[in-house]
Amino acid sequence: MVSKAYTITAKEGLHARPCSLIVTEAMKYTADLSLAYNESEKNLKSIMAIMALGVPHNATIEIRANGADEEAALEAINAIIYAEKLAQ
Amino acid sequence: MSSIIQGIAASAGIAIAKAFTLQAPNLTVEKRTTTEAAPEHTRLDDALAASTVDLEKIKDRALTEFGEEQAAIFQAHLLVLNDPDWISQVKDYVSNEQVNAEFAVQTVSQTFIDLFEAMDNEYMRERAADIRDVTKRVLAHLLGERLVDLTAIDEQVIIVAEDLTPSDTAQLNKDFVQGFTTDIGGRTSHSAILARTLEIPAVVGTKEATTIKHGDTVIVDGLAGQVIVNPTEAEIATYREKQTQYSAQKAEWAKLAHEPSQSADGHHVELAANIGTPEDITAVLEYGGEGVGLYRTEFLYMGRDVLPTEEEQFEAYKAVLEKMDGKPVVVRTLDIGGDKELPYLPLPHEMNPFLGYRAIRLCLDEQTIFRTQLRALLRASVYGNLKVMFPMIATVNEFRQAKAVLLDVKAELQQEGIKVSETIEIGMMVEIPSSAVMADIFAKEVDFFSIGTNDLIQYTMAADRMNERVSYLYQPYNPAILKLVQMVIDAAHKEGKWAGMCGEMAGDEVALPILLGLGLDEFSMSATSILRARSQLKQLSREQTQAAIAEIMTMATADEVEAYVREHFMTK
Known part of the structure; x- marks a missing residue:
């Protein structure tokens, strides 16, 4: 398993638009992907579960990937997080 | 026999076509047990x-x-x-x-x-x-139910529905859908915004559009907010005429979008727009608005369960100021209470809500709410040309108190190291007769006045315009109103300040020549009225309207005033 932690610096937190992008990307990989926040861990391929978390500004989250293409998946998600300026 | 359904005019224009009813399929779900x-x-x-x-x-x-x-x-x-x-x-x-x-x-x-x-x-x-x-x-x-396939429409129709979902509207074919009408929704609902984007007429919030039968001939009058069902031949002819006029006029007005708002003799006034949400700016710019004369901030507070945060408000104000790109934006602080209730701010029931606890009265009492709004506004001030005005000011003391709170919030922000614009004008709405009468005194302390005619007329005539039995007293051209307006404008100019108007009267064809003559500096109206007003203004001589004021002010009744203006300034 590989993982990476982020502090969400975007003012609106993990907003609907970046959520959609991340989930769309996550679906392309066979690895299990998840987002851990506030002691709960949700499936990164589930838009409803991720949005329901309501991750706010300044929250610390961790993206976890587990499976054959875990490295590539984490790398791709990481790229979106920075491109969308969710974290710095 | 034709019948008329009244609703909210959500998108301008007139459409005549057969009704296409969008009946919701029966999606009643029964619970069945199954072992497999x-x-x-x-x-x-x-x-x-x-x-x-x-x-x-x-x-x-x-x-x-x-x-x-x-x-x-x-x-x-x-x-x-x-x-x-x-x-x-x-x-x-x-x-x-x-x-x-x-x-x-x-x-x-x-x-x-x-x-x-x-x-x-x-x-x-x-x-x-x-x-x-x-x-x-x-x-x-x-x-096994079929969702209505809107893409299959191949003739000109008017869509009739309880409401339109985003997936319904995305399937609408512009070539065939002439307009639509719905039971629910308001001017800012998804379907209304889309109708304006597509420039097709729409009347929403009718409560009874779905009583229209599939195939009925329907006229959607997006100008008056009416739907005429099964019109007579004569009615169809009348509306065809209106339709032609409207498109000709629209084409004519569109040419004026980037022209200055000037009278025939070269006097410039500001034609601004009234808005409720940041999204409204698109229309303001499209119709060539030179500013926002009234940003009603209530919408930020309505239709939700909790107060909007400072951050949410800041984002909205910033968006408006940025989109207006340096053009003036007059923001009215919260005007809530009375008839406009908020679920999360319970207020005692009042006998006379219009004479009760609302607007600045409430804000000076509930200072946390007021200060949060002012913080958001002042923080946003660096992104454009912000002017702040307080609603329902009745006494000089109220204005002084409100201004003191604003200055205190400003000092607080500056202490936190947050930048605030140094050029924010602070003004007030004139909508209570006492403040119109005292305008000469107020003028020494305010940066500007904005006359809110809807309330000013109601309070001056002591008549609720929603009450059908007394609504005849809602008389914008009554000399009593004109004299108050004159006092306010003169008082402002004497102190070197400006006076605007943000009630419906500002966009009124008969009132415009009078207001021009009185020297009103800023006219704020719905965005869709701006081009019409600009076109009218171009025909008027400021000098002639000024010369007419003395005579108008000797008149006894609203009817006399109207007849005079129509005769002298509205030759058609």
Whole structure:
């Protein structure tokens, strides 16, 4: 398993638009992907579960990937997080 | 026999065509018990696959017809549809509860809908509508019901529906859909905004549009907010005429969008717009508005369960100021209470809400709410040309108190190291007769006046314009009103200040020549009236209107005033 932690610096937190992008990307990989926040861990391929978390500004989250293409998946998600300026 | 349905004019223009009723399919779900889960799982998979095909098509259509933004809505729908957590929860529900797929879909979706609707973020609450939309589609496939296929429309129609969902509207074919009317919704609902984007007439919030039968001939009058059902030949002819006039006029006015607002003899006034939300700016700019003369901030507070945060307000104010790009933006601080209630701010019931605890009276009392708004406003001030005005000022003391709070908030922000513009003008609404009478005194302390005629007329005439039995007393041209307006404008000019008007009177054809003659500096109206006003202004000589004022002010009745203006300044 590989993982990476982020502090969400975007003012609106993990907003609907970046959520959609991340989930769309996550679906392309066979690895299990998840987002851990506030002691709960949700499936990164589930838009409803991720949005329901309501991750706010300044929250610390961790993206976890587990499976054959875990490295590539984490790398791709990481790229979106920075491109969308969710974290710095 | 024709009948008339009254609603809200959501998008201007006139359309005449046959009604296409968008009847919701019967998606009633019955609970059935089944011991075998596998066939139900297969049915679900088939329905999901069929729904995916639908949505891909709609998404492609949205992309070509409306662009990226609309298409993104359906990308989100596809994500919901293929959400692995949702699918596995539905399948587990089928297996564990031994029920049919329809019932499982509905139950599981409802838990998500409830979850999103309970969120304190409006954007997230709206996502519940997306889930509902997707769920309907899946249920229709499971139940073998057909969702109305709007793409199949191949003749000119007017869409009649209870409401239009985003997926309905994205399927509308502009070549055939002439207009629409709905039971619910307001000027800012999704369907209304879309109608304005497509420039097709729409009347929403009619409560009874769905009584119209499929195939009935219907006239949608998006100018007057009326729908005429089964019109007579004569009515059709009248509306065809109106339709032609409207398009000719529109083409004529469109040429004026980038012209200055000037009288025939070269006097410039500012034609500004009244807005309720940042989205309204698009229309303001399109119609060549030279500023925002009234930003009603109430909408930020309405239709929700908690007060808007400082951050949410800041974002809205900043968006408006940035989009207006240095043009003046007059923001009215919260005007709530009385008849406008907020669910999270319980106020005691009052005998006379219009004479009661509202607007600045409430804000000076509930200072936390007031200060939060002022903080957001002042923080946003560096992004444009902000002017702040206080509503319902009756006494000089109220204005002084409100201004003191603003200056205190400003000092507080500066102490925190937050930048605040140094050129913010602070003014007031003149809507209570006492403040109009005292305008000469107020003028020494304010930076500007904005005359709110809707309330000023009601308070001066002591008549509620919503009360049909006394609404005849709502007389904008009554000399009593004109004299008050004159006092306010003169008082402002004597102190070197400016005077504007943001009530409906500012956009009124008969009032315009009088207001021009009185020297009004800024006219704020609905964005769609700006070009008409600019075109009228171009025909008027400021000098002649000024010369007429003395005579108008000797008149006894509103009728005399109106007849005089029509005769001298509205030759048609």
